[in-house]
Amino acid sequence: MNQLRRSFLKTTGTTGAIAVAVAAGLLKPTEVLAASWNKNAFEAKSLADAYKGLGVAAPADSKDIAIKAPDIAENGAVVPVEVSSKVAGTSSIVILVEKNANPLIAQFDLANGAEPFVSTRIKMGQTSMVRCMVVAGGKSFSASKEVKVTIGGCGG
Amino acid sequence: MMNRREFLHVLAVAAASGFALDHKNAFASSAAAASSMYELPKYGNVSLLHFTDCHAQLLPIYFREPDVNLGVGAAVGKVPHLVGENLLKAFGMRPNTPEAYAFTYLNFEKAARTYGKVGGFSHLTSLIKMVKAQRPGALVLDGGDTWQGSLTSLETNGQDMVDACKLLGVNVMTGHWEFTYGADRVKHVVDNDFKGKVDFVAQNIKTNDFGDQVFEPYVIKEMNGVPVAIIGQAFPYTPIANPRHMVPDWTFGIQDDNLQKMVDEVRGKGAQVVVVLSHNGMDVDLKMASRVTGVDAILGGHTHDGVPQPVQVKNAKGVTLVTNAGSNSKFLGVLDFDVKNGKVAGFKYRLLPVFSNLLPADKEMDALISKIRAPFESKLNEKLAVTEDVLYRRGNFNGTFDQVILDALMDVKGADMAFSPGFRWGTSMLPGETITMERLMDQTAITYPQTTLTEMTGERVKEIMEDVCDNLFNEDPYYQQGGDMVRVGGLQYTCNPNAKIGKRISNMMLNGKPMDAHKTYKVAGWAPVGEGVQGEPVWDVVATYLRDKKVIKPVKLNEPGLIGMKGNPGMA
Numbered sequence: 001m002n003q004l005r006r007s008f009l010k011t012t013g014t015t016g017a018i019a020v021a022v023a024a025g026l027l028k029p030t031e032v033l034a035a036s037w038n039k040n041a042f043e044a045k046s047l048a049d050a051y052k053g054l055g056v057a058a059p060a061d062s063k064d065i066a067i068k069a070p071d072i073a074e075n076g077a078v079v080p081v082e083v084s085s086k087v088a089g090t091s092s093i094v095i096l097v098e099k100n101a102n103p104l105i106a107q108f109d110l111a112n113g114a115e116p117f118v119s120t121r122i123k124m125g126q127t128s129m130v131r132c133m134v135v136a137g138g139k140s141f142s143a144s145k146e147v148k149v150t151i152g153g154c155g156g
Numbered sequence: 157m158m159n160r161r162e163f164l165h166v167l168a169v170a171a172a173s174g175f176a177l178d179h180k181n182a183f184a185s186s187a188a189a190a191s192s193m194y195e196l197p198k199y200g201n202v203s204l205l206h207f208t209d210c211h212a213q214l215l216p217i218y219f220r221e222p223d224v225n226l227g228v229g230a231a232v233g234k235v236p237h238l239v240g241e242n243l244l245k246a247f248g249m250r251p252n253t254p255e256a257y258a259f260t261y262l263n264f265e266k267a268a269r270t271y272g273k274v275g276g277f278s279h280l281t282s283l284i285k286m287v288k289a290q291r292p293g294a295l296v297l298d299g300g301d302t303w304q305g306s307l308t309s310l311e312t313n314g315q316d317m318v319d320a321c322k323l324l325g326v327n328v329m330t331g332h333w334e335f336t337y338g339a340d341r342v343k344h345v346v347d348n349d350f351k352g353k354v355d356f357v358a359q360n361i362k363t364n365d366f367g368d369q370v371f372e373p374y375v376i377k378e379m380n381g382v383p384v385a386i387i388g389q390a391f392p393y394t395p396i397a398n399p400r401h402m403v404p405d406w407t408f409g410i411q412d413d414n415l416q417k418m419v420d421e422v423r424g425k426g427a428q429v430v431v432v433l434s435h436n437g438m439d440v441d442l443k444m445a446s447r448v449t450g451v452d453a454i455l456g457g458h459t460h461d462g463v464p465q466p467v468q469v470k471n472a473k474g475v476t477l478v479t480n481a482g483s484n485s486k487f488l489g490v491l492d493f494d495v496k497n498g499k500v501a502g503f504k505y506r507l508l509p510v511f512s513n514l515l516p517a518d519k520e521m522d523a524l525i526s527k528i529r530a531p532f533e534s535k536l537n538e539k540l541a542v543t544e545d546v547l548y549r550r551g552n553f554n555g556t557f558d559q560v561i562l563d564a565l566m567d568v569k570g571a572d573m574a575f576s577p578g579f580r581w582g583t584s585m586l587p588g589e590t591i592t593m594e595r596l597m598d599q600t601a602i603t604y605p606q607t608t609l610t611e612m613t614g615e616r617v618k619e620i621m622e623d624v625c626d627n628l629f630n631e632d633p634y635y636q637q638g639g640d641m642v643r644v645g646g647l648q649y650t651c652n653p654n655a656k657i658g659k660r661i662s663n664m665m666l667n668g669k670p671m672d673a674h675k676t677y678k679v680a681g682w683a684p685v686g687e688g689v690q691g692e693p694v695w696d697v698v699a700t701y702l703r704d705k706k707v708i709k710p711v712k713l714n715e716p717g718l719i720g721m722k723g724n725p726g727m728a
Contacts (some may be wrong), residue, residue: 019206057300068413070409071409071410071632071634071635072280072393072394072635072637073396074400074407074409075395075400080407089273127657132282148635149627150396150623150627151619151623152396152397152619152685153397153398153577153624153683153684153685
């Protein structure tokens with residue numbers, strides 16, 4: 001473990017101030033991302049409406065999208081998800097949780113040949129498919145993985 | 157140290173003198189029969205001695221294997237989901253033998269009285285010394301769930317087991333219940349007591365913030381000039397099945413992609429034998445073996461399956477052996493590899509039952525155990541009640557000792573119904589035995605023992621039962637947590653293990669009336685995973701009940717009706 005790095009970050013906690021402010025609800029994401037906020041998509045209450053808001057038809061399944069997420073979430077409030085895409089010309093990565101009240105979780109737009117890899121933490125209310133969509137050359141592709149959210153206890 | 161000849165002599169004397177052996181049975185028939193149990197000629201050049209899930213049982217105990225251990229999906233009728241005669245048949249064992257007593261529940265009471273208690277660290281030590289005498293340099297591997305499960309382990313924060321394992325000569329260990337003493341305690345033991353003696357390995361525990369490795373992922377040891385890598389796989393669902401607040405900064409998970417990386421890394425470093433010391437549970441291990449390549453064997457635990465021979469799992473690049481070595485220091489797995497030209501050319505495996513009547517007690521270990529117990533003797537020996545029934549826990553849906561706990565919770569707490577966790581540890585008792593505080597603690601000694609009385613709607617009760625049932629019967633092993641179904645008192649129900657979550661539990665009846673989804677019920681329980689829950693420890697509640705009852709009459713077991721399980725070889 002890199003204890004030095006950890007202590008360093010603790011004492012220079014200001015680095016993550018904006019992220020913390022968002023997480024604490026002090027800043028709404030809309031205020032941070034006001035310029036490109038897609039209200040229709042992010043406030044959609046179903047997967048179909050979220051796709052509509054994003055302006056894509058149901059995406060085709062792709063094996064070139066890798067999702068790394070736990071089979072069972074240790075904490076539904078912060079589920080780590082990593083997405084990487086081998087789809088040529090990936091310009092956008094989108095994460096959706098089918099059973100969340102608002103399925104669209106995040107949209108990452110990649111510019112200037114940025115590596116198509118994102119790693120984030122998402123909130124899940126219940127067991128659901130986590131769907132990751134990639135946009136490349138105007139076409140959309142997706143892959144999904146089920147993440148179980150359980151009440152816990154009773155183990156072993 | 158006793159050599160093999162002396163050991164066999166002890167057996168012969170024991171058998172000839174009728175030493176704790178019933179005159180009518182196989183044990184007594186000849187010393188040869190007894191010694192053949194431990195007849196284990198040397199094979200190959202790399203040997204691994206594996207025990208797991210001893211749950212802090214330092215002295216010999218009784219342990220009844222399950223009569224219900226259902227497999228679903230692709231696991232129907234497959235190892236380890238075979239019980240009783242189905243298991244005997246699959247492994248060519250005969251009924252009414254010491255082996256049948258060790259591996260099945262068949263004729264449990266009679267067999268227990270005939271063959272006696274099993275396990276015990278003094279007897280395990282003697283067996284390890286004997287096996288090692290022919291295998292100098294053999295490694296002793298502890299699969300975890302070692303520091304929890306007894307009064308003395310709880311009272312000493314697992315220190316009793318830490319000391320016993322050091323004396324036993326454990327070389328490598330991984331963990332699960334160890335973590336319920338808290339992250340700091342585990343780190344302290346690993347960095348101090350174990351330093352330079354026991355390698356605690358876990359490839360699948362990382363820090364939440366940066367994903368840094370918390371423990372060494374593996375260790376490479378040399379035996380007879382052969383580099384052997386042991387990769388650790390801790391219980392992947394520790395923060396879910398047990399309180400997350402006890403390991404708040406760590407993340408677990410199966411992480412088979414990282415395991416593959418570790419396998420490739422140790423092969424790159426020259427390891428000629430690669431084994432995973434796993435606390436996944438056998439179904440998870442079987443799936444993992446089919447996905448990860450380059451592993452010679454997964455030595456598994458957690459699900460407490462006493463599996464006589466390894467399952468050979470094919471994967472893209474070869475075959476991986478998967479074992480499971482039972483629980484309660486009842487068994488010692490001996491895996492011999494013949495390594496030629498840099499790779500495994502052959503293997504032999506035996507899962508040896510530890511019969512305390514056939515193995516001498518190691519004096520040094522015996523002395524340590526006496527020292528450990530001394531300060532707690534009066535507490536350990538407090539008499540609570542006498543049982544007229546066989547008391548046990550293990551089984552998919554309920555056990556008689558769990559039923560006693562449920563009855564106690566409902567009685568003392570004045571509840572409509574009760575929940576008790578589907579733990580797989582906990583020793584067994586025979587009719588006529590006295591339930592002491594020690595035996596009660598065998599069932600309850602955890603660091604979060606609070607009892608609770610909660611108002612729940614019928615809908616919530618069903619939700620909880622569906623959730624736990626899915627942890628047991630999800631057809632994808634990676635979603636199974638390796639415990640049994642939550643034990644339910646007061647409420648009758650029907651279970652369809654083949655159904656999906658939300659559809660397995662039906663026909664819920666309370667006092668002859670259907671449970672109402674919207675009505676509120678008083679539900680007693682224990683072992684809350686949330687932080688800061690207050691409540692009387694479960695052992696006090698049950699002790700109150702036992703002292704009051706004085707005699708535990710034959711127990712009426714509340715088990716669900718089952719759908720779709722007829723003919724399943726995982727059920728008697």
